[in-house]
Amino acid sequence: MARRQRTPKWLEAARRRGPEDLAADGRADWLSRALGRAGVLPRAEAEAAIREGRVEVAGRVEREPFAPVRPGAEVRVDGQARELTARLLGLAFHKPAGPVVHGSDPEGVGTVFERLRAVLPEELRGYEWLAVGRLDRDTTGLLLFTNDERLVRHGTSPETHLPKRYVARVKGCPPEAALQALRDGLVLEDGPTRPAGARLREPDVVELTLTEGRHHQVKRMLAAVGHPVLALHREAVGGVVLDVAESDWRLLREEEVAEGLGFR
Structure with a gap:
């Protein structure tokens, strides 16, 4: 049975208002997301401000977070005019072990979004920061963030084949045959992997470079x-x-x- 495709909430809100709210060029965004992308308010704060009647669009109070807003629309927050034109930003963050790449952490350790926001300067805290991919709770290292969903899609698409380099300390000392198996590609429970770059840095430390990003892939390949x-x-x-x-x-x-991530 085919899954029914859901209508975006901003489009539902626009249809309730009428066709005049739908931008002909398809560039309409929903209000709370536009505020987060432009660095005015993170999305959760933006939604609260909208529902509290603190946001005006084209001279009228707007209480629907998913209301469509066109580029160049006159928007005021708490009476102050705010510019919604947003340039694409990217951040590199060094994730420690412990926090999760989720909106909340039921174990109470915290999220990477909380850790990142705690160290950002004031001028960057108004953005809605989106993680480009994920790292497990116990995995450390480079995690990218952006204010633009297009970069998230580019960085996580299986079609992009963006290389990601990992260093893993493993149990035992992998022989050359094990490294060659990683280079050739393995068959895991969810299908064959793409060939990987693999070499030893120390007898029990493997450098592995992947051009795909499946769930727990590095751990599953080395276990295999x-x-x-x-x-x-x-x-x-x-x-x-x-x-x-x-x-x-x-x-x-x-x-x-543009060059490092291949996003233009």
Whole structure:
């Protein structure tokens, strides 16, 4: 039975208002997301402000977070005019072990979004930061963030084949045959893997470079060749290399996004 495709909430809100609220060029965004993308308010705060009647669009109070808003619309928050034009931003964050890449953590350790927001300067805290992919709770290393969903889609699409370099301390000392099996590609329970870059850095430390991103893939591949992962760290995504201390961050340069991540 085919799954019924859901109508986007911003489109539902626009239809309730009438066709005049639908931008002919398809560029209409929903209000709470537009505020988060432009760095005015993170989405949860934006939704609260809208429902409290603190946001005006084109001179009228708007209480629907999913109301469509066109580029260039006159928007005021708490009476102050706010510009919704947003440039694409990217951040490199050094994830420590412990926090999860989810909106909340039932175990109470915390999320990467909380950790990131705690160290950002005031001028960047108004953005809605989206993680480009995931790292497991116990995995450390490079995690990218952006304010633009297009970069998230690019960075996580199986069609992009963006290389990601990991360093894994494993149980035992993998022989050359195990490394060659990783290079050739393995058959896992969800199908064959793409060939990977694999080499030893130390007798029990494997550098593994993947061009796909399946669930727990590094751990499953190394377990499949008989060397389970004891500790895992991500060093690079595309041409972006981790170069900040644990729990620290930096903005990506435009050329890193365009050339390093191949996003233009």
